[in-house]
Amino acid sequence: MTSIESTAFGRLEAEGRLLKPAHKAPTKAPGRFGFRGEIAISLDPVANLEAVFAAAEGDDAALSFLAGSLTSYKQLPALVEAIGANLKPEGKYFIYVGDLERASRYMVNFNGVPIYVLPIDDTSVYNELIEFLYIDKTKMKKFDTAQKLDTIVDAAIKYDKVYESISYEEGLNRL
Template sequence: MTTTHASPAFQRLEAEGRLLKPALNGPTHVPGRFGFRGEIALTIEPPVMLQAAFATADDAEASLSFLAGSLSTYKHLPALIEALGANIKAGGKYFIYVSDLDRSSRYQIEFNGISFYVLPIDDTSVYNELIDFLYLDKNKMKKMDTSAKVDAIADGALKYTQAYEIISFEEGLKRL
């Protein structure tokens, strides 16, 4: 399998066949940034996916600088962490939307010193959630190609500084 990414952050994921259904899988309009939009396979049996995923990484970085996507259940967070492994880092911006969280729930959950924003999602898309959450201009976004949309979302996410209640994964399980 040939790798289309020059970014080390995506090479292992691509080699393992985890990057599925890509609408974008390569350089974005920001020089030195690589992006992905599609699904990320977390486990094979049973199949678990990070759906509607957006991810970016810079040139020579081994870790993703930004990641967002949707999980069908909060209980799949450990599978996400395991699948991403060394491709995530402290200081990255990671937004995981979860279908079975109460609509008012917004948490930051740390795994091995890496913080994840864990947020509820209803019947809307991750794309629409991110546009609203990051206060991006919907009309401008409609006119952009996929690469520019990924850049705009990543730029908004990388600037995001809002803090939420920090809880452990186990505490989150108790609140389901």
């Protein structure tokens, strides 16, 4: 059984960043540890990545998947600073941002790690992911939290669509 200490979540847990967990345990997929809740990204000002879905595979030091919501695009550097050591170029990271135009969909690269930066349409990250990754919503209703997380992670890992690649600064200029 995978323990949190042996995963990419170990550091985040030790730093007290994993907040309001609805799930913080191994999932049904062998060797996968999942988290559903919030991740603290800064204390001054207080900012959290909300509605988080995240997973780590085995004893990999990086998260294989992360999705969540930020109020503002300007919070991206704080997110990357807080989680940066646990991100890898091959991971799938989907950050929904409240102040992006509806048609905005970008790949923003931070230290060699591409992050999907997407608008949130007054709905939940869960609903956005279901639609974005073409997951059957009816089937998802029958699953527990661990199964939902596994289904989302498996679909995200296969997702290969590429959006316009921009720098963080270019994104600021488009707000």
